[in-house]
Amino acid sequence: MDNWTEKRELVRIAKLYYFNGLTQAEIAKKVGVSRPVISKMLQRAKDLGIVDIIIKDETVNIVELEHQLENKFDLDEVYVVPVGGNDNDEVIKQLVANVAAHHFAKWMKDKKRIGISWGTTLYHMVNQLPYDKSKGVKIYPLVGGIGRHRIEIHANQLAYELSKKLGATCEFLYAPAIVESIELKKQLLESTEIRTLLEEMKKVDIAVLGIGNPYESTMVEMGYLKAEDIAELRENAAVCDIGSRFINQSGQEIETLLNSKVIGIELADLKSIPTTVCVVSGVNKVDAIHGALNGKYFDKLVLDELTAAELLKRCTEV
Numbered sequence: 001m002d003n004w005t006e007k008r009e010l011v012r013i014a015k016l017y018y019f020n021g022l023t024q025a026e027i028a029k030k031v032g033v034s035r036p037v038i039s040k041m042l043q044r045a046k047d048l049g050i051v052d053i054i055i056k057d058e059t060v061n062i063v064e065l066e067h068q069l070e071n072k073f074d075l076d077e078v079y080v081v082p083v084g085g086n087d088n089d090e091v092i093k094q095l096v097a098n099v100a101a102h103h104f105a106k107w108m109k110d111k112k113r114i115g116i117s118w119g120t121t122l123y124h125m126v127n128q129l130p131y132d133k134s135k136g137v138k139i140y141p142l143v144g145g146i147g148r149h150r151i152e153i154h155a156n157q158l159a160y161e162l163s164k165k166l167g168a169t170c171e172f173l174y175a176p177a178i179v180e181s182i183e184l185k186k187q188l189l190e191s192t193e194i195r196t197l198l199e200e201m202k203k204v205d206i207a208v209l210g211i212g213n214p215y216e217s218t219m220v221e222m223g224y225l226k227a228e229d230i231a232e233l234r235e236n237a238a239v240c241d242i243g244s245r246f247i248n249q250s251g252q253e254i255e256t257l258l259n260s261k262v263i264g265i266e267l268a269d270l271k272s273i274p275t276t277v278c279v280v281s282g283v284n285k286v287d288a289i290h291g292a293l294n295g296k297y298f299d300k301l302v303l304d305e306l307t308a309a310e311l312l313k314r315c316t317e318v
Contacts, residue, residue, distance in 0.1 A: 010045040017042060018051065065308045069301065072315060076299040079103065080308045081281075089282060092304045096281040097124030100208075100302045104129060107277060107300070108137075108166075111205035115142045115265070116162055117243045118155040118177070119210030120218060121279050126158055129165045137168035140201050142209075143243045143264030144175035150218065155264075171197055175263040177219075177244040185261055194263070201265045206275040209298060212241045213288045219244070225258075232256050240288035242267065242297055249287065251295020270297055277302070286310050 016022045016030070017038075024042070028035040045051040066078040081099045083092050104125070108114055114137065116122060139162050145154030156172050163170035175194060179185045188194055212218065214233050219225045219241065225233075236254040238246040244262050246254050253259060253267050270276065276298040280289060283306055290311060292298065303311075 007048070007050065010041055010048065010050050013038060013041045014045045014051050062305060065305060065312065068312055069308060072312070073293045073301075074296075075293075075301055077301070078308075079300075079302045081302065081304045083304050083306060087306075092306070093121050093281045094124050094128075096279060096302055096304050097121055098128050100125045100277070100279040101128035103302075104208075105132070107208075107275060108134075108206055111275070112136050113138055113140065113200075113204040113206075114162070114166075114168075115140045115201060115204035115207040115273070116155060116158050117142045117207070117209045117264075118145055118153055118158060119212065120153055121281060122158055122208065122210045123153045125208075125279055126161050126165060129162070131165055131167070133167040135167075137166055139163045139166070139168055139170035140197070140204055141171065141173045141264075142201055142204075142207060142270075143262070144173045144177045144179075153218065171200070173197055173263070177262060177264060178258060179261050179263060182257075182260055185263060188263060198263075198265070202269045202272070204273055206277065207265075207270060207273045207298075208277045208279065209242060209270075211278060211280050211285065211288050211292050213282075213285050214238050214241050214246060216284050229258055232258065239291040240285075242292055243270070247291050247295055249291045249294065251291050251293070251297070267295070267297065275299065279303075281307060283307050283310050286314055290314060 013027060016027050017024065022030070024035050024038045028038045062080045062082055065080045069075060069078040079099050081096045083095060086092060116139065139159045141155035141159040143155045145156045151157055159170045159172070173194065175188050179188065215230065233246060233256065236256055237248045238254050239249050240247050243264050245259050245267050246256065248254050277300040278292065278298040279302045281304045286307060289303065289307070
């Protein structure tokens with residue numbers, strides 16, 4: 001078959017399939033060949049540029065961002081949330097939280113122990129969850145959280161609100177996220193109740209996390225980080241906090257007094273949890289997200305498209 005004849009036949013097959021809507025089996029019967037031959041001819045038409053498939057939908061760019069992030073960081077799932085040209089941080093945060101809330105039921109299917117950290121994005125996610133009845137489910141705060149400031153975003157409060165939404169039970173960790181001294185931490189860990197809960201945290205089936213930029217952090221607003229703490233974090237090149245523990249760009253937990261005073265799940269134990277989801281928004285957290293990804297602290301990621309694009313750009317530059 002010469003080139004002209006081959007192309008003519010490929011165009012004929014392609015038109016029957018793409019324009020006339022015939023199945024490959026119907027085309028095979030019509031032209032007198034097997035269905036696998038038709039399949040190969042359709043692929044040949046693509047290879048030669050006779051058929052060029054274009055997806056005309058704005059979501060194709062979003063899907064491409066998701067695939068790139070999944071492949072680059074070996075993630076199970078990435079959800080990139082379109083923001084429609086919106087540059088309001090609070091609105092973007094709520095859009096991301098809404099998508100996380102939408103997928104939450106799928107993530108927790110057949111899971112009985114759910115761990116949650118703290119933060120404003122997770123607060124919005126829990127708020128947007130519908131009420132449900134989940135038999136035998138228990139919610140665990142993954143880090144301490146008591147104090148007078150922003151109580152609604154503390155892990156204990158989020159665990160309680162999540163349990164109400166799911167019709168589940170919950171535990172409370174009666175300790176601050178970061179205590180005032182190593183001595184005080186030792187005293188608190190002498191409590192059987194706290195020690196037992198810290199052990200149970202390690203066994204959750206799924207953990208839902210927020211992560212933060214240490215230098216633009218709610219932790220400062222809540223009084224957990226003071227000027228000398230920030231200086232120590234800069235000196236040790238911290239880029240991210242996960243459950244109030246600080247890591248560097250390579251994803252390693254930094255050796256600071258702050259990390260030694262945290263009451264909550266250890267980062268090493270976090271990695272052993274079967275399913276770990278990170279819900280985050282904001283371009284100011286790109287370095288934090290990159291560090292957490294390098295440390296492989298989660299396998300599912302929900303973030304906004306602006307942050308996703310900047311994250312990929314930074315990775316390419318590196």
